[in-house]
Amino acid sequence: MRIAVEDLTVTLAGRTVVAGVHLVAEEGEIAGLVGPNGSGKSSLLRTVYRHLRPSAGRVLLAGRELAGLTPAQSARHIAALPQERGGDFELTVREVVAMGRTPYKRAFAADDAEDRRVVAEALARVGMAEASARRFAQLSGGERQRVLLARALAQQPDVLVLDEPTNHLDVRHQVELLALLREQRRTTLIALHDLNAAASVCDRLHVLHRGTLVASGKPRDVLTPDLLAEVFGVRAAVVEHPLTGDPLIAFDHRTPGPGTAAAVPGPEVEQEPQQVS
Known part of the structure; x- marks a missing residue:
């Protein structure tokens, strides 16, 4: 399904x-959101x-305003892996x-054969099938990430x-997750800090800076030295x-950059949003 954001403005605490x-x-497209911390991606x-x-x-969503759907209808069409894990x-x-x-499912309905099949398949896709009986609280951060993706x-x-779905994942599982997303060919909106991962997995990138969209296009066209500066x-x-032939960004770790980006150190943290049903 195609998903479109139109003239979106978000205000928190004024x-x-x-x-x-x-x-x-677009339908089947992996669209990436990149930008400094605090740029509005989350x-x-x-x-x-x-x-x-x-x-x-x-x-x-497919031309229909998302606000007009019930929560259950939305959940059948859109699934999220947020930064806040609960x-x-x-x-x-x-x-x-x-x-x-x-x-x-109806309230309190038991799992049926189809539910069990889908759950088993999802666990297998993320490499967690053998951990199905373990307690979620006992898992490492990377294992939890894969379970929540499942x-x-x-x-x-x-x-x-x-x-930021690659947070807490080691290199192997980062590569496997990104490969899984490409294999799925499901309409995907993904925020990534790793620009090389974004260049590899995304069909199109949208660059946010100080809450505004400053560039959109194919990774090769968007990720230029001038924009990075x-x-x-x-x-x-x-x-x-x-x-792979993808764009590869080689950062200069010896020479300070122009220093024009208003990045905020640490994770992208925003004030607690107003939840909606």
């Missing part, structure tokens, strides 16, 4: 964190999975992933919304990856 953003993820994604209500603008569930891995089947896949959504405040050369 401060505009997203200002008049337009962007589109706030924009939260409006798409309806954890945050925009102050202006709208989100359209508490330590006192559930097994399988039970956590089975929560992804909730939009298709829960999103178990929703069988048309659209995936992923906020202006938005991220770094010196870099963009070359061709010797194995």
Whole structure:
């Protein structure tokens, strides 16, 4: 399904964190959001999975305004892997992933054969099938990340919304996750800090800076030395990856960059949003 953000503005505690953003993820496209910390990536994604209500603008799913759908209808179409992971569930891995089947079930209904099949398949896709009986609270950060991705896949959504999904993953599992996303060819909105990962996995990139959209296009067209200097405040050369042919950003770690980017140290943290049902 095609998802479109139109003239989106988000205001938190009187401060505009997203200002008049337009962007589109076409059906089957992986659209990446990149930008310095505090640029509004997470706030924009939260409006798409309806954890945050925009102050202006709208989100359209296949041409239909998302705000007009019920929460259950939204959940059948859109699954999210947010940065905020919640508490330590006192559930097994399988039970956590089975929560992804909730939009298709009546209250308190038991899992049926189809639910069990979908959950098993989702766990296998993320390499966690053998851990299905373990307690979620006992897992490492990377293992939890993969289980929560399996829960999103178990929703069988048309659209995936992923906020820094490679956090906590080692190199092997980062590569496997990005390969899985490409294999899925499901409409995906993904925020990534790793620009080389974004250049590898995304069909189109949208660059946010201080809450505004400053560039959109194919990674090769967007990730230029000038943009990296202006938005991220770094010196870099963009070359061709010797194995994949994707753009590869080589950062200059010896010479300070221009220092023009208004990046905030540490994780992208925004004030607690207003939740919506």
